Amino acid sequence: MEVKRICAAYWSATGNTDKTVNTIAETLAEKLGVPLERRNFTRPSDRAEDLSFTGRDLVVFGMPTYAGKLPNKMLPCVQELFKGDHTKAVIACSYGNRSFGDGLTELRDELVNNGFVPFAAAAIPSEHSFDSRLATGRPNAEDLEAIGAFAKQAA
Numbered sequence: 001m002e003v004k005r006i007c008a009a010y011w012s013a014t015g016n017t018d019k020t021v022n023t024i025a026e027t028l029a030e031k032l033g034v035p036l037e038r039r040n041f042t043r044p045s046d047r048a049e050d051l052s053f054t055g056r057d058l059v060v061f062g063m064p065t066y067a068g069k070l071p072n073k074m075l076p077c078v079q080e081l082f083k084g085d086h087t088k089a090v091i092a093c094s095y096g097n098r099s100f101g102d103g104l105t106e107l108r109d110e111l112v113n114n115g116f117v118p119f120a121a122a123a124i125p126s127e128h129s130f131d132s133r134l135a136t137g138r139p140n141a142e143d144l145e146a147i148g149a150f151a152k153q154a155a
């Protein structure tokens with residue numbers, strides 16, 4: 001089925017996941033020639049409504065990992081708010097240059113349980129949220145170029 005819309009959906013406390021997901025989504029939208037929507041659910045007010053997607057959507061879904069896991073306070077949000085209907089998905093996890101651990105697997109499993117079909121995944125090293133000496137300034141220009149190349153392959 002042909003993709004009619006790209007949606008960037010993400011939780012990003014520090015802005016790193018935002019940068020990553022939007023780079024992927026913008027590249028996909030440009031490559032496929034379809035409109036792009038953004039659903040930042042970082043603030044509680046951004047989580048006021050359920051988000052449903054169809055089989056004609058492609059969702060780029062991203063979250064950070066903390067200690068190799070998705071943020072436990074945000075997991076119920078992913079489980080309850082996002083509904084797909086055989087909706088294609090690209091998933092991304094940012095991590096503070098230590099380990100993304102089980103983050104991608106957790107995100108994949110939750111999205112599959114909610115009707116999504118993940119077909120590509122990326123773990124993106126980012127400046128650590130607690131110690132800026134780790135991966136300082138990442139994702140940087142070189143990282144964003146690699147993220148764009150990943151998105152082109154996914155397209």
